[in-house]
Amino acid sequence: MNENFKHIEDKLTHAGEHLALSISEKDAGRERVAAFLEANPSRVASPHAKLLLAGFRPVFALFLILTVGVGAASASEDALPGSILYPIKVRVIEPTRVAFAQTPEDRADVEMDHANRRLEEFARLSVQEGSDETLTATLAVALKEHVDSANEAIDEVAASGDETGAFDAAADLHSILEAHTEIFDRLEEIDRNGEQEDSTFGRALDSALSDTESRRASFEKELNDVPEIVELETALYEQESDVDELVEALQKEIKEELTSLDGEDEGIVSSELAKVAALLLEADAAKTEGRFSAALLLLSDANENLNKLKILLEADAHLGIDIIETDTEGEKE
Amino acid sequence: MKQGRQEQEFLEAYDLYADALFRYCYFRVRDREVARELMQETFTKTWAYLQTGKRVENLRAFLYRVAHNASVDEQVRTKPQSLDVLKEEGGYDPADEGVPSPEQGAEHALLMRHLEELDEASRDTLILRYMNGLPVKEIAILRKEEPNAVSVRIHRALKLLKETMQIP
Numbered sequence: 001m002n003e004n005f006k007h008i009e010d011k012l013t014h015a016g017e018h019l020a021l022s023i024s025e026k027d028a029g030r031e032r033v034a035a036f037l038e039a040n041p042s043r044v045a046s047p048h049a050k051l052l053l054a055g056f057r058p059v060f061a062l063f064l065i066l067t068v069g070v071g072a073a074s075a076s077e078d079a080l081p082g083s084i085l086y087p088i089k090v091r092v093i094e095p096t097r098v099a100f101a102q103t104p105e106d107r108a109d110v111e112m113d114h115a116n117r118r119l120e121e122f123a124r125l126s127v128q129e130g131s132d133e134t135l136t137a138t139l140a141v142a143l144k145e146h147v148d149s150a151n152e153a154i155d156e157v158a159a160s161g162d163e164t165g166a167f168d169a170a171a172d173l174h175s176i177l178e179a180h181t182e183i184f185d186r187l188e189e190i191d192r193n194g195e196q197e198d199s200t201f202g203r204a205l206d207s208a209l210s211d212t213e214s215r216r217a218s219f220e221k222e223l224n225d226v227p228e229i230v231e232l233e234t235a236l237y238e239q240e241s242d243v244d245e246l247v248e249a250l251q252k253e254i255k256e257e258l259t260s261l262d263g264e265d266e267g268i269v270s271s272e273l274a275k276v277a278a279l280l281l282e283a284d285a286a287k288t289e290g291r292f293s294a295a296l297l298l299l300s301d302a303n304e305n306l307n308k309l310k311i312l313l314e315a316d317a318h319l320g321i322d323i324i325e326t327d328t329e330g331e332k333e
Numbered sequence: 334m335k336q337g338r339q340e341q342e343f344l345e346a347y348d349l350y351a352d353a354l355f356r357y358c359y360f361r362v363r364d365r366e367v368a369r370e371l372m373q374e375t376f377t378k379t380w381a382y383l384q385t386g387k388r389v390e391n392l393r394a395f396l397y398r399v400a401h402n403a404s405v406d407e408q409v410r411t412k413p414q415s416l417d418v419l420k421e422e423g424g425y426d427p428a429d430e431g432v433p434s435p436e437q438g439a440e441h442a443l444l445m446r447h448l449e450e451l452d453e454a455s456r457d458t459l460i461l462r463y464m465n466g467l468p469v470k471e472i473a474i475l476r477k478e479e480p481n482a483v484s485v486r487i488h489r490a491l492k493l494l495k496e497t498m499q500i501p
Binding site: 004005007008009011012013014015016018019020021025026029030032033034036037038040041155156158159161163166214215217218219221222 | 344369
């Protein structure tokens with residue numbers, strides 16, 4: 001509660017507390033509602049219809065997979081827009097993944113992954129075939145849909161009272177969009193030789209990034225109002241585990257998959273990891289001093305940096321263009 | 334009365350949200366009896382909606398929306414009773430048994446009069462936030478606004494209220 005407004009906030013809360021139904025009024029209302037329910041017994045849905053429906057989602061999803069065939073489903077994973085397998089990927093496989101997501105957190109993760117896929121597809125298409133207006137417009141629409149769905153799921157997480165979970169998810173989405181904005185800028189630079197061009201996909205990405213930035217900032221502000229220390233400590237523990245997992249996954253990926261990194265890239269990666277290590281140290285100090293919100297924000301920054309680095313490294317390795325170099329040049333300016 | 338599981342769950346929702354919805358309706362129509370009617374209507378309408386097989390993602394938010402629509406309809410149907418009239422009739426006395434002293438009743442009436450001077454969106458947001466205890470995120474969903482916009486509105490409305498009530 002803001003000290004400046006504490007008095008007026010107390011007055012409002014107090015006025016609300018004194019406006020309630022009397023026990024007899026509440027009981028009478030309950031009787032009337034119960035009589036209505038008795039006269040109109042449940043046929044299909046319940047207030048928890050969502051949960052009931054969620055129970056059937058995996059069955060429906062399995063049906064879809066079996067209908068198109070497991071082989072085709074698996075082969076479609078790498079399909080690009082315009083290919084014969086792409087509709088299976090976006091109309092069968094991905095809705096199936098959403099259907100399997102039982103909680104808003106899971107749904108946010110899946111939708112973020114789908115947004116990331118659209119962004120990767122755009123980058124791959126741009127490098128392989130140059131831009132195609134129809135395909136990029138379709139990808140722009142799909143990107144907006146996934147980002148909107150992810151945001152809706154994040155809002156549900158927040159509405160359930162999990163402020164830290166909502167902030168984490170918003171930060172993850174932000175890091176994905178920020179990394180791909182850098183990739184997009186680099187691709188534009190190569191494609192247009194530095195000339196500016198109005199791009200449908202670019203506008204969609206800009207709008208998603210700016211929306212996510214303001215939402216992330218708003219969730220960050222809310223974090224300062226989280227009163228329960230236990231909740232913050234739990235979130236801290238989860239965030240620490242996430243960072244550990246991400247560092248481990250990144251190291252493994254660099255060693256086993258991203259073998260095309262040259263000496264300069266490795267130097268940049270080391271410097272980025274050093275920045276992450278500094279953030280972790282700072283977070284640890286804040287945690288020791290009992291500044292849990294600050295520690296959580298620092299860990300979240302570390303997590304975002306790692307996420308972004310991972311996406312940029314993958315793009316650098318798979319697209320055959322020097323993304324990492326662009327990133328650091330941008331930072332130096 | 335023998336009830337099924339869904340009926341039981343719905344009545345549990347009544348136990349949880351009846352007071353808050355009554356309060357929400359009261360601040361819009363400013364008539365205790367009408368607010369009680371609207372609160373009950375909110376539950377019966379919601380049950381009827383669920384009977385059609387449609388899904389409700391967030392029951393509390395849905396109930397507030399139904400209550401809001403029912404209150405707006407009521408306001409259109411009948412001119413809302415002004416707070417001056419309420420004051421003339423004995424001040425802020427919506428709870429009958431709720432306000433412990435005449436001093437507090439007068440203080441609440443004053444607060445309500447100043448609240449009434451705010452624009453509708455600000456008044457609604459403050460009522461949802463403080464009198465009904467809804468978190469900013471849920472108000473944002475309800476009002477179809479960004480949480481940021483809700484926070485800013487709350488801040489501005491509190492500032493204005495503090496100034497008009499001349500609270501130091």
